[in-house]
Structure formats: C-alpha cells, structure tokens
Amino acid sequence: MTSLTLAKALNEGMRKAMEDDPKVLIMGEDVGKLGGVFRVTDGLQKDFGEQRVIDTPLAESGIIGTAIGLALRGYRPVCEIQFDGFVFPAADQIITQLAKMPLRSLGKLRLPVVVRIPCGGGIGAVEHHSESPEAYFTHTAGLRVVACSNPVDGYTMIQQAIRSDDPVVFFEPKRRYWEKAEVDTAASAADWTPFDQARVVRQGSDVTLLAYGPMVKTCLEAATAAEDDGRSVEVVDLRSLNPLDVDRVVESVSRTGRCIVVHEAPIYNGFGAEIAARVTERCFYSLEAPVLRVGGPSTPYPPSRLEDHYLPDLDRVLEAVDRVFAF
Amino acid sequence: MTSLTLAKALNEGMRKAMEDDPKVLIMGEDVGKLGGVFRVTDGLQKDFGEQRVIDTPLAESGIIGTAIGLALRGYRPVCEIQFDGFVFPAADQIITQLAKMPLRSLGKLRLPVVVRIPCGGGIGAVEHHSESPEAYFTHTAGLRVVACSNPVDGYTMIQQAIRSDDPVVFFEPKRRYWEKAEVDTAASAADWTPFDQARVVRQGSDVTLLAYGPMVKTCLEAATAAEDDGRSVEVVDLRSLNPLDVDRVVESVSRTGRCIVVHEAPIYNGFGAEIAARVTERCFYSLEAPVLRVGGPSTPYPPSRLEDHYLPDLDRVLEAVDRVFAF
Amino acid sequence: MLTPEGERVEHPDYDIDLTPEEIRGLYRDLVLVRRVDLEAVALQRQGELGLWASLLGQEAAQIGSGRALAATDMVFPTYREHGVAWCRGVDPVNLLGMFRGVNHGGWDPAEHNFHLYTIVIGSQTLHAVGYAMGVQRDGAENATLVYFGDGATSQGDVNESFIWASVFNAPVVFFCQNNQWAISEPLEKQTRIPLYRRASGFGFPGIRVDGNDVLACLAVTRKALADVRSGQGPTLIEAFTYRMGAHTTSDDPTRYRVASELEAWKLKDPIERVRAYMFKNQLADQDFFDAIDAEADELGKDVRKRCLALPDPEPLAIFDHVYAEPHRLMEEERAEFAAYLEGFEG
C-alpha cells in the first residue's frame, strides 16, 4: 500500500502501462518537461523519452487526429486535453472518426485511444477551465466514457482504459487531484474491479445517490450528514457512464425506492437525464418518488466567485434528499 | 395560401427575412449558384447578390467563426451546415463562442446567428448524412434549439429564428423537404405561434406522443393507425427543444397519463432522456407507466440498407404504444 | 512529360524511364478504372447504388501516384480514389459497398495498406500524419500518402496536418487533386494563390504537376515518396486536373459551370494522350487496345454482376462492431431488437 494523490496515482498508472507495453504513448500540450499543467504526466518524458511522451503543437483536433493515425499503426496513444473546455476543437475527430471508425471498418480497425480530460470546477479558475462535458460523449455511440473519483480508481482505471481496444474518454476530477488514498499498486490486475462496473461506496436503505467523479465525495459527505436525520443513504459511484452499469443501479434503487443523481454538468440534457429516464423505466413500480437530479444550472459555467453557488454541494444534495422524501 | 414544399417554404421565409432586413446574410458551402445541395437557398444569390449570399471556403469552423464576427458588426448571418454530420468541425465555435459570448459580455454582445442543419435519415445516404445531433446542442446553454416539421413552421420559424437576438440552432428534417402544405404567407407575424411553443397537432386522451422534426408525421400516422385499436392518441409537435415548452407537455401528459417520446437520434442520452426525466418529475402521480422512449439504437447511424430498421417507424411507435398500455 | 498530343517531353528534375511494358500497364490501369467508374455511374442511375463519386478526368492523377507506391507504403484516400484503390489491389466491388449502403467501408485496410474512404473532408490528413509518426517510431522506411481535394485545403484539419508533418518531419506525402471544383465552388473560393504554394508557408516543398499526365504524376510522386523514405520530410503535390463529371451522381453541374470549360479540359484527356503516345511510338498495336477494351468490358460486367449480388446486411448487424469488447448497452439493445423482430415473425 502506498499513499498517493489522485494525480500521482494516475501518473503511476500510466507509468505502469508504459512499462508493460512499449506501444503506449503519451501526447498532448505541455505533457513533457512540464509534466502537464496538473503534473499528471510528471517525469514520464524524462524516463521514456520524447518519442513516447510527445509535446504536441497547440491543436486539439491535431492531437486526436494523429492519435488515431498512431493507433492505426499499432500504438496506444493516451491523449491529454489540457482542460475540459478545450476538448471542443477535437469534437469532430472524436465524434466522426474516433467513435465511428471501428464500425466503419466492420471491426477490422480498432482504436485503443484514451482521451484524458481533467474536468469539473471548484478550483477558482477562469472560463473554460471548470466544465463537465461528459454528456457530449455519452451520447456518442462508439466511445466508452468513464470517470474516476479517487486514487485507487485512478490507478487501476487508467490502466484498464489503456488496455481496452475501444476508444475511451477518461474524466479526471481536477479538484480531487490532490486528495490522497492508500493504493495497492501490487494487487493483481485480475482482482481490479472491471472499469465498466459501478461500485456501491456506501450502503444504505432509504435513498440511492448516484454520482461519479468529483461528486462522489460530496455525496458521501451528504450521506454522513443525512445519517443525523436518521436517513440511511446509499451512494453508488457509477465509474462507467457509457456503458452504464444499469443492473447494479437498478438493484440499489429497487431496494431503496428513491434515487437522486448528482453531477456538476448543467442539468438540461445532462447525463443525469439518461439515468433518470432509464432508472424510471426499470424501477417504475418500486419508486416512491421521481428520480431527482441535482446538478449545475442550465447555464454556462459562471465566473469563479459564483461557482460555490453553481456547483452541487452538501446542502444542495441534502435539500434534494428532503425533497425526495417529501414526495 | 400557397402550396409549398418544406424546402421552398424555408426558402421563401429566408427571402422574406432578407427583404425585411438588409443585415440578414446567408452563408455556407454551395449556397450560392447551386442554391445548396437541397436547393433551400435557391435563387437567393441571384436576387440578393454575392455580398449577402456567400459561398464560403470549405470549413465549418470558419463559417460559424466568421458569422460570429459578422454578427458583432451588426449583421444577422444565417449559416447552412451542409449535412448534420458535418457540424462537428464547428462544435468549438458553436459551443465555446456562439453560445457563451453573450453571457461573457454580460449581455453587451448579442449574437443573432442562425445555424441551419438539414438533419435526420431516411434518404438512403452515405455515412454522416443522416444524423440527428440535436442533443449536443440542447445540452449547450446559451443556444436556442428548434426543429420544424412542416412547411408552415418552416416558413414562420425560420423568420422568427432570424429575428431572435439569441443564437438559434435550426433543424430541418431533410426527408420532409419535398412534402407540401398550404402556407399563408400573407398572415401577420403577430399571429404566428411563437417559435418556443409546442403545438398539439392531434388531440387524444389515452397517451401523448411527443415528437419533433421528421418524427411528427410518423407519430401522426401512428395515431391514426392506433385509432383502429380504439386508442385515442394525442400528438405534440415540440418545435422548440431548448427551451422546452414544458407546461404544454405536462398539461397533455397529466390528461392522458401516458407518454412516449419519439426521435431519430440514438436513445442513449438523447433529447428524449431530458423529456422523460422532466416529464416524470412533473407528472409523477398522473403517470400510469414510465415515459417510454422510441429512437435510434445507441449506435452510429448504420449503412443505408439498414436505416429502415434503425429509424423509428409506424410499427416501432405502435409497439411502444402497446407497451405503455401493458405496463 | 506527356503533352495532350502525346508528345514525350523531358524534365530536368523528374525523369523516369519506363519500359513499354510498364507504359502499357499504366494505359491498362487508366482504361480499366475509367470503365469501373462508368459502370458505377450506370449502376447508380439504375438505382443499384445510392450515390457515386466519379473519378472521370482524374485517372492519371490517381494511377500515376498510385503506381508510384511500394506495397508497404500506406495510403489514406478520400471518397473518390477508385483509381488508387485499384493500384492497391482492392476489388472494385468492395468500393461499391458504401455507395450501395450495405456497409460504411468494405475492405481490410491492413491487407491493402489502403485505408477506408473518408467522407468528412480533410480529417484523414491527420490520420495519415499520425500513421507516419508511427512509422517513424517503428524505425521503418515506409511512406504514407494522403489524398485530398482542393476544397479540403480550407479545413483546419488539413492545415494542422501540415503543421504536424513539418514539426515532426513526418514521412508523409500530401497529394492534393485539384480538380478545380468543390461541389459547386470554384478554386477561387478556397485560395487566391496556387495551392502547391501553401506548403512553403509551413516550411516544406510544394510542387504542381499536370494531373492529367500519368507519367508526370508517377515521376513526381515517386520522388516525393523516396524523399520521405530517406528522412527528408513531407512534400505537398498539387495535381492540376479536372472533375469531368458531376461532384457525385446527386449533383447537377449545369447549375454552376459552363460547358466550354469542360470542352477545354476534354482536349487534355489523360487516357487519350497515352494512347496517342503509344501509337506514335509503336508501343502497342490495335490488338493490344482491343484486348484492353475487351478486358474493360468484362470487368464492367463482372463488377455489375457482383454488385447486384452484394447481400444486404442482417438487421442485427446494426449492433455489430460498434465496440471491440463486450458492451452492456449494445447487448441489451440487440436483445431487445431481436425480440422486437421476432414479434413480427411470430
């Protein structure tokens, strides 16, 4: 067991993947000497050289487009998008090429490309640096979309994503980069939770909170606080957004009868909408109340002095818990 | 009253807008002499000249980016994206600039830009020519998103979109371009249905079908067919996807107790998810069954020989009607 | 190197010496790919294809460059490179699949070192550069050749690919078929200077070649490929040619271009000049030409027959190949759809 921050756990995970497979490459803006603006790739260029850790020109479409070409040549590129809000210049390459080329080739071409995106708010940043664009990608068939919430998952899921033969959009909650946990880097990969599985991170019987990425911790805190009101709150870390581990979710909600989805992204047509629709379809008769959604307002991310109001927090989650019981 | 195809109605609407306001411009690939690949801009360059109907270089980001600049200079550009699948190179300009600049300026800048997108399948086309990308835009705060389903709305809604001071993504169901209806081009604009309002296009009492764009006609046909089974089906043409005319929808669903959303886009995190989640929240106690979603499979759009299987049709809608009653 | 009248002209920098056998081979290629193309247009007219993008007029650009390739070189085409596909040994019937709507791409790119057709304008240029960066990392000496049109040069992706190729000195050759039109838009909507000069702004050589001269295209492409193989970095080739047909079978060029332009280009036909040259220099006799024509007809018939026999995919194929690894949602939707279909049969 080693105590690692999320940033370091991801770093160690990539390092391990690069050691295991010489085809694994890292590419992105400032990923080399600087080690990325969050230092997630720190030291990798020093140890693996410029051929494997590539500081690219400043062009996100170029990053993903050339990563696709490298994958076609047998490489496994791990691309860093510097901040969530800068993924959009790459949208075309991700949506029309990365996601669709495998089907286009009737499975003859596989694109093991990982697109790492530090995401979410809470760090007092300027515009475009605090967004949660996951819904753009969960709606894009052909991609896997996952989100890690803690160092253990950071370490394992990044390696699983790299090993996957499917393209993976990998969300990292930037405001959790510096939070620590004990990571068992010696555990066998066979014992890791598959990266398309959800995990019940706290058991409860009255209401299920569904979250991923940065909001898992917030929900755990809310669950603890709700205990004082005598409410037993279950928290599920979804981990995989596409595919959703719907059976585990349904199992939980059928038991608790109440469900709240929590994410930072704007509510309107956010990923919470898919969960709410799907869970309702499967759990219609066990639901005591509609699935509630707690998320960002359906507005662009506000200036940082307002972000504490914008982002779901303990109070907002607890208020939703009250509401779901009041139904 | 004039009998117009949808394509011609849109053409006449744009012509009217250009006559009414010299600041209205048309821009896009092949919109000039060719009149667009669907002839929706036919004759406009001939009559308004190359300064107002601009054949652009082949670059969608450039189209939207320069349209933003033109809007900043006081123009009202109407941009054509040639096909749904080609909007993604413009994703960054639409999502980070067009949608967010008004807020960024605290309302000092307004961007009356219309992005016209011929959308949807059913015309036997090759890849990228049959998609329904609306969810990418409904989730993007700052944009209005509308879809017309018939010539009357084509004629009026395009003019309303052009007059709006907000950026509007305007979906046109390409397989309906050649369908005709009587359009009253003399009616006063004050009498037009506001373009952010839904419309009940068929009244019924047992189940509400919610649709927009190409699926409105399909739903109307299904409603007629369901009559034979003694089922009274209400059909609502949503018209505006952001904002959703939620009160009208809720009014209908509260009455019928059953709701089915129909769209061509892939189900997973599609716009139907938002409707289902929202309607369920508002109508929880009046719903006899969960809101069902009929849509494309959560896969990339298939080769055209499979599109009849992929696209929701009469049978798929009727099957959902059966299911919603069986709940 | 070959005038429209079939005169052979020497060029100081780019000379090639071809055997009569090789010249005959090029002629055969040109005729056969034109024949396949005509057949495809006919198939479309008869409703057997949803669409076809004709290469008419661009045969020399494609065969010249395509025949310059080594088998181990990799190619990234647009949707119009039927002639290059031919050079890469792709069965012409496989090209028809996507236009008939039975698939989105019907051959194995690895088998032919010929990537799938790409429809989103310009996006393949980045794939090609990435692929070439992979070749570099492998320490291999293969070249990568990427095709795109005049219109494509306006896309951000194409310009980014120039930047990447130049910064990484990637072993890639950019082959722009300037056929003067991007659907209805003439060249001046994309540029105000000749396209080959674009390269100079990115720091690598650009060259214009007569795209209707198969020998010139062959010579210039060979040289550029040799350059990248020896580590000299990218070249942009602009093959100056003309789209003799409509953009695709859905298009109506009479709306935007004048007949005289077409007539002028007819005089520069890429096949006629090779034929004239061969005649003049007795590289082939009438029997040879007749035999090629007969072979072309056979090929056309064969392509037609096998096109009609292309099977429609099974409905459940919608869910195939979307993911490489098991994916819950796909399995669930597939099962639901299978049940739905059974409902009809039952």
Next chain:
Amino acid sequence: MLTPEGERVEHPDYDIDLTPEEIRGLYRDLVLVRRVDLEAVALQRQGELGLWASLLGQEAAQIGSGRALAATDMVFPTYREHGVAWCRGVDPVNLLGMFRGVNHGGWDPAEHNFHLYTIVIGSQTLHAVGYAMGVQRDGAENATLVYFGDGATSQGDVNESFIWASVFNAPVVFFCQNNQWAISEPLEKQTRIPLYRRASGFGFPGIRVDGNDVLACLAVTRKALADVRSGQGPTLIEAFTYRMGAHTTSDDPTRYRVASELEAWKLKDPIERVRAYMFKNQLADQDFFDAIDAEADELGKDVRKRCLALPDPEPLAIFDHVYAEPHRLMEEERAEFAAYLEGFEG
C-alpha cells in the same frame, strides 16, 4: 528602429517621424502598463486574483501596435493584451474582473472597439475576419487588428482565418506576438520556419518585426493598417519578442527553460531602450522620468484599491444574460434557485 542600446536606425520601407511629445507618450504607456501588470501579479500572489497572465516583456509589441490604431478600428485580443487594452482606453480594473472571477469579461467592446479577451486559443481570429467582412459590406474604411500567440498558429481556426481573409481580401491585420513560448513549449513545437512566412502560403504578405522595439511595431502596424484600409488586403505581422514572466501566475517556467535565455532577453528590454534613446537625445529630463514613475505608482495603488472593491456578483446573476430574450428554462431555474436561497435565509 531602436537598438537595444537606444540608437535610432533608419529603415527604408517603414519610416516614421514622431515628435518628442509622441515619444514621451509611448514611454509613458510602456511604463504604466508594466506597472499595472506588476500590480496584478502582486494581487494574484496575495490571493486577490485567481490568475494573471503577465505581459512582461511584450509591452513594446502591444503599445507599438495599439498606438497605431485609429479609434474606429476594431481589435480582437487574446487574454494577454493588457497594453493594447490600455491604448483602447479600457480601465485596467476592468481587465481584472475575469481574473478575479467576478465576471468573464468586464468592458463594453463597442465602447472601446476592443473585443473581450478570448481564452480558447485562436478562435478570435475568425471573429476578426468576420467582423472585417462586415466592415467591407458596410463600405467602411476601418481596419480590424487581431492578436494571437505563437502557439495559436497551430490551431485550425487560425489557419482557416488566414484562408478566409485571403479569399475575401478582408481588411484585417494579423498580429502574432511570438513570445517564443506556448506555456512550456518552445517555438519549434509549432513550426520549423519563421512564423511570418506562414502568410506567404496563403497569398498575403508576412513581416517580422522586432517586438521589443516600440517604434518598429508602431511603424509596421501603421503601414499594415493603412494597407487594409485602402483595400490591399491582409498582412501578418510577427512581433518577435519574449515572455519574460511565467505563462500565468499558475505556471513554473523553471521546469522548462534556462535562466540564461531570460538573461539574454533582459538586455533587449523594450522600455530601457526608449529611455536610453530619450536620454541620449535629450527628449526628456530626469523630472519627466520621475513624474512618470510617480504616476505609475499612483496608478498601481489605484488599481489595487479598486480591485479590492470589485463587488462579488449576486448568486442569481448566474441566470443573467444567458439569453437576450425571455427563456422559460432560465426563468424556471432562477425561480427555483431563488426559493432555495430563501430557504436558507428563512
């Protein structure tokens, strides 16, 4: 035109004749914007700003080009153009808003003909070209000037903007401040030839100017603006300069660049050379310099004071200005949020 030692050199093509008064004005600008910048860095260090992007070292490029503008010209900046903002009469405190997190852009672009700061690299270049196309359509003679960095030249958007400007002969001047770095990436990660040469590939003139020479920047920009006003089309100016500070206050340049580079550029300081020139030529006396320094200190204090007084926005401002016209969803969410907030107060 002004050596690092403060010698005035003539240039055949770009000469300007400035009065001593004008020179003193430029000097004052340079000193004041540097002072504002230093104050902002200090404010960030003290937690009053979330971030700051310093212009240190780039003052001459910004003041030279900014002072070349006519009031009716339009400017599109990046996030670092504090010196240009100064020339456009934007109150420096307004620049701080977005870095403090109280807004995303704090001035009225129309009032100053100075667009908002744009963070998404390169996207403003297309806005500038579109704006210039509007100017063209108005039959007006204003120029548009757009700023971007060396890193930005790799973005598709910037290259598309070159294409559009060239095809439409748009009255726009591209001003690239090549400060040698894009965060941690040196110039050679973006290009292998000088950036000004990029323009030639698109068919318009490109020129490199000493970005630390305020007179040269002024002269070259004036000429380019005059050219576009008289319909001669776009120019790309590459101002060769250096980012003396960190990329932003979040950055740590010691991880990726050597101190000696910084030392070398210190000798080329844009302010020192003007001061030396003025001294040598007795364009100002010590009193003048002292007065400017005092004015700078006053300005710094004033900016600090007013920065601290910038009010935080009201929570419900989240819903303001997202749409120009009434929007149901905004109204609904605003009402819900208001009720939620009241719940706490109650």
